[in-house]
Amino acid sequence: MEVESMFDLSGKVAVVTGAGDGIGKGVARILAAAGARVVVSDIDAYKARAVAESIGAFGGSAAATACNVLVDADLEALIEFAVSTFGTVNILVNNAGMGGGGRENPFEVDRSYVEKIYAINVFAPWALCRLAAPYMQKSGYGSIVNITSMSSVNSEASMAIYASSKAALNHMASNLAYDYGPMGIRVNSVGPGATRTHALASILSPELEARMLSGTPLKRLGEVGDIAMAVLFFAAPASSWVSGQVLMVNGGGTQTLG
Ligand SMILES: NC(=O)c1ccc[n+]([C@@H]2O[C@H](COP(=O)([O-])OP(=O)(O)OC[C@H]3O[C@@H](n4cnc5c(N)ncnc54)[C@H](O)[C@@H]3O)[C@@H](O)[C@H]2O)c1
Numbered sequence: 164m165e166v167e168s169m170f171d172l173s174g175k176v177a178v179v180t181g182a183g184d185g186i187g188k189g190v191a192r193i194l195a196a197a198g199a200r201v202v203v204s205d206i207d208a209y210k211a212r213a214v215a216e217s218i219g220a221f222g223g224s225a226a227a228t229a230c231n232v233l234v235d236a237d238l239e240a241l242i243e244f245a246v247s248t249f250g251t252v253n254i255l256v257n258n259a260g261m262g263g264g265g266r267e268n269p270f271e272v273d274r275s276y277v278e279k280i281y282a283i284n285v286f287a288p289w290a291l292c293r294l295a296a297p298y299m300q301k302s303g304y305g306s307i308v309n310i311t312s313m314s315s316v317n318s319e320a321s322m323a324i325y326a327s328s329k330a331a332l333n334h335m336a337s338n339l340a341y342d343y344g345p346m347g348i349r350v351n352s353v354g355p356g357a358t359r360t361h362a363l364a365s366i367l368s369p370e371l372e373a374r375m376l377s378g379t380p381l382k383r384l385g386e387v388g389d390i391a392m393a394v395l396f397f398a399a400p401a402s403s404w405v406s407g408q409v410l411m412v413n414g415g416g417t418q419t420l421g
Contacts, residue, residue, distance in 0.1 A: 169401035173198035175304060176249040177398065178241065178295065180232050180287070181259030183210025185360030186310055189387030190256050190394045195223030197395060199254060202245045204230035206259070232259045232287035233279070242294040252298040254398045257288035257332075258310040263325030264366045265420040277324050284328035285335065292339060296348055305348030308397045309336050310390070313356045313413045319421045329354070333409045340407030349406035351397040356413025358385035366420075375418035383414060 177194045181187040183205030195201045195218040203218070205211040208229035215227035226248045230241040245252045262280040288309055299305025314322055315329035333352045340350040357363055357375050363384075376382055393412045396402050 170395060170399045171198055172254070172399060175199045175253040175398075176202070176245060176251050177254035177256065178202040178204065178245050178252055178291075179256040179258055180204050180230060180241075180291070181206075182256075183207050183214055185362060186355065186358060186387055186390050187256070187258035188214050189391040190258060190310075191225065192218060192223075193388070193391040193395050194254065194256075194398060195225055196221070197399065199398075200224040200249045201226075202241070202248065203227045204241050204244075206231040232291075233282055235290065238287060238290050238294060242291070242298070245295075246298060251302045252295040253302055253304045253306065255291055255295045255299075255307045256310065256394060256398070257291060257307070259287065260284045260310060260312075260329075261325075262328065263312070263314055263322055264362075265319075265321045267321045267324045269321075269323060272324060280324045281328050281331075284325070285331050288332055289335060292343070292350070296343060296346060299348045300346040303347060305343070305346065306398050306402075307336070307339075307343070307348065307350045308394050309333070309350075309352040310394075311352045311354045311409065313354050313411055313417060315354055315409075316411070317417055317419055319419050322420070337407040337409070344406055349397070349402070351402070351406060352409045353390060353393045353397065354409055354411040354413070355390045356385050356411070356416070357418040358387060358390055360387060371420065379414040379416040379418060381414035381416075384418070385412065385414060 211227035218225035
């Protein structure tokens with residue numbers, strides 16, 4: 164067995180949502196470095212274009228498109244863009260997500276907030292799986308990777324909506340693995356712990372970081388590359404007999420807000 168070929172994505176087409184920044188950007192870049200042609204999508208077209216250009220600059224292949232995963236027509240257009248640009252979809256990374264950060268006081272958030280968080284964290288991945296699966300089946304190679312969160316297994320105050328939506332996505336994926344397995348499509352999830360992105364920076368203080376590190380055996384917060392490597396494993400032939408799984412990438416511990 165050639166180890167290198169197990170991580171080779173040459174000839175594969177990957178679609179990444181929310182890829183203009185943070186974890187999605189790191190994932191898009193590593194999939195391209197492994198040889199995939201990558202559709203870099205983001206609600207912010209400018210950021211998506213910059214990431215695609217940065218991939219082109221190291222010799223990778225990428226195309227950028229705007230996609231707000233809260234808009235049904237954008238989801239359809241995203242898969243159509245991938246097919247018309249690169250011919251198919253083999254790898255789908257459902258990365259765009261929002262919520263949490265300890266900002267979900269149950270007496271302050273309202274129904275529209277709950278619906279929005281579930282729409283981006285649960286409904287959009289479900290819809291994109293459904294749209295991409297026929298192409299994956301036809302091409303003979305399919306891998307779906309959801310970016311969920313360590314919050315999906317933690318329990319703490321003011322996190323109920325985000326945490327439960329990410330738990331729903333984990334469980335939806337492990338169930339979809341049964342539907343999609345016979346079609347040759349694997350479905351897995353990566354659950355990041357606290358990872359240094361703009362989203363984390365918006366809540367991180369020195370006190371919070373110290374508290375998080377006290378529960379982290381590996382004594383550092385996550386970097387985007389830590390999460391991207393786990394996604395690469397699930398996207399690549401290296402994990403060809405792995406489906407329905409959740410891999411927490413969290414420094415070996417738990418980083419809670421409380
Ligand atoms: N950073 C962490 O500590 C952490 C921990 C656990 C889970 N996560 C998850 O990782 C994923 C990425 O988070 P991040 O920290 O990289 O965030 P980020 O804020 O750094 O980047 C998010 C990207 O998504 C885009 N985006 C926002 N709304 C969108 C929409 N409606 N449609 C399409 N794109 C949209 C933004 O423009 C941005 O480019 C999320 O699902 C998040 O829940 C992050």
